[in-house]
Amino acid sequence: PTLSNQIAAGEVIERPASVVKELVENAIDAQASQIDIQVQEAGIKSIRVRDNGQGIAAEQVTLAFQAHTTSKITTSQDLFQVRTLGFRGEALASIAAVAQVTLTTSSDGAHGTQIKIAGGQQESLVDLAASQGTTVVVADLFYNTPARLKYLKTVNTELNRVIDIVNRLALAHPQIAFTLRTEKKDLLKTSGNGQLQQALAGIYGRKAAQQMVSFKQESADFQVWGYTSLPQETRANRKYISLLVNGRYIVNYQLVQALLAGYGTKLMVGRFPLAVVNIKLDPILVDVNVHPTKREVRFSKESLLAETLTAAIGQGLGQSNL
Numbered sequence: 394p395t396l397s398n399q400i401a402a403g404e405v406i407e408r409p410a411s412v413v414k415e416l417v418e419n420a421i422d423a424q425a426s427q428i429d430i431q432v433q434e435a436g437i438k439s440i441r442v443r444d445n446g447q448g449i450a451a452e453q454v455t456l457a458f459q460a461h462t463t464s465k466i467t468t469s470q471d472l473f474q475v476r477t478l479g480f481r482g483e484a485l486a487s488i489a490a491v492a493q494v495t496l497t498t499s500s501d502g503a504h505g506t507q508i509k510i511a512g513g514q515q516e517s518l519v520d521l522a523a524s525q526g527t528t529v530v531v532a533d534l535f536y537n538t539p540a541r542l543k544y545l546k547t548v549n550t551e552l553n554r555v556i557d558i559v560n561r562l563a564l565a566h567p568q569i570a571f572t573l574r575t576e577k578k579d580l581l582k583t584s585g586n587g588q589l590q591q592a593l594a595g596i597y598g599r600k601a602a603q604q605m606v607s608f609k610q611e612s613a614d615f616q617v618w619g620y621t622s623l624p625q626e627t628r629a630n631r632k633y634i635s636l637l638v639n640g641r642y643i644v645n646y647q648l649v650q651a652l653l654a655g656y657g658t659k660l661m662v663g664r665f666p667l668a669v670v671n672i673k674l675d676p677i678l679v680d681v682n683v684h685p686t687k688r689e690v691r692f693s694k695e696s697l698l699a700e701t702l703t704a705a706i707g708q709g710l711g712q713s714n715l
């Protein structure tokens with residue numbers, strides 16, 4: 394199974410940020426309220442994700458690493474319906490095929506299990522005392538696939554991708570307390586108190602978060618709400634815009650344009666707000682089968698949605714009495 398796992402891994406696990414995404418999504422699926430992430434050399438040397446979620450029962454631990462055995466979802470539309478983020482039971486198997494993985498877990502906060510897998514081969518499985526939740530350590534990513542290791546960018550670029558994905562996941566889950574740190578410093582800490590503005594403060598700083606205005610608009614088909622920065626507090630880069638559709642981070646050019654349109658003439662050309670846009674809609678109105686990563690989606694009432702967003706932003710900024 395090692396070879397097929399290595400091939401499958403190519404689709405999901407491209408870089409350290411993909412590992413971080415899959416491990417954090419598993420922690421979210423496990424109902425964790427605290428998720429701590431630590432990376433060394435942007436995750437190339439090691440990634441550690443610790444959660445206080447429901448854990449894995451001893452007899453399920455080896456199963457969790459077998460490809461396609463523990464799917465939580467059946468159709469891609471479910472991705473927007475069901476609250477689990479799982480990727481068809483592939484992630485752990487794929488990661489374990491291309492790294493040295495140690496997973497320690499307890500589902501009762503006392504009895505735990507620790508499994509070590511390297512290059513798809515199980516090396517040990519032991520019982521031990523462990524606290525509630527799961528800790529996964531992924532070391533020496535791509536140690537057995539040199540081509541993929543070579544394809545990685547600089548440590549800085551890879552670290553920025555890790556930060557970016559953690560930011561989006563933390564914004565999508567303000568009810569979860571996140572920390573992210575490297576060997577050198579703490580990069581992020583969110584309170585987990587459920588308030589989006591608190592999550593924004595933990596990621597972009599308290600001052601930036603306090604200067605944002607809230608917006609909210611409802612129509613028959615959509616609920617649109619979030620926070621956006623004042624026209625004079627914008628950034629030179631669109632990566633500070635997070636679009637979350639039913640809690641899932643997406644990219645969509647039209648919606649970014651609709652967000653900018655909400656600023657009218659107040660926005661300088663080439664400037665972008667710091668913004669989090671939550672969109673809630675019936676999953677039937679989204680097609681997630683546009684792109685394998687599900688990052689790009691198509692809306693069946695896109696112009697209506699765009700108008701709703703533009704109106705929401707316009708109203709939010711208007712009420713801020715700039």
Ligand code: ADP
Pocket residue numbers: 415419420422423444446447448449457458463464465478479480481482483484485486527
């Ligand atoms: P998927 O998320 O699509 O089910 P994964 O390979 O990511 O596939 O995970 C396999 C299984 O391992 C999950 O279905 C879940 O049962 C279990 N699992 C993985 N990570 C965790 C975690 N942090 N806490 C609890 N269970 C986990």
Ligand code: MG
Pocket residue numbers: 415418419478479480482484485
């Ligand atoms: Mg998963």
